């Protein structure tokens with residue numbers, strides 16, 4: 001079971017790379033007001049959701065305690081990220097506020113995941 005959990009943590013981290021990496025590649029465009037949500041960001045956010053839910057199930061099946069408050073907050077932030085990226089996925093230019101919100105919420109989730117032990 002440990003190996004399976006670690007595989008899903010790895011997939012979870014690939015999801016972060018796609019979501020945050022997609023955001024970082026658009027930073028210069030954001031300064032010029034021409035940033036857009038890329039497919040990598042949408043697929044990364046979806047990967048976070050699927051692997052995150054799977055990790056909760058796997059940890060519970062393995063009798064490991066899951067911090068429900070922490071996971072609940074991470075899920076709530078991801079729902080906002082996913083909603084923004086999904087709704088605006090076809091817009092050629094996304095306003096700065098929405099773009100910064102996705103980067104900031106993703107970063108917040110990384111700190112919640114790692115600092116809240």
Ligand code: HEM
Nearest residue numbers: 016048049052053055056071074075078106109110113114
């Ligand atoms: C942008 C969104 C997210 C980010 C950046 C993120 C980040 C992370 C990171 C860095 C880890 C590894 C931490 C460690 O092993 O010490 C992790 C683990 C985990 N994540 Fe996420 N996560 C996100 C969304 C979610 C969601 C939506 C769920 C569940 C619905 C979830 C559930 C979990 C679980 C169960 C673990 C393993 C146990 C733990 O360390 O708490 N994550 N996440």
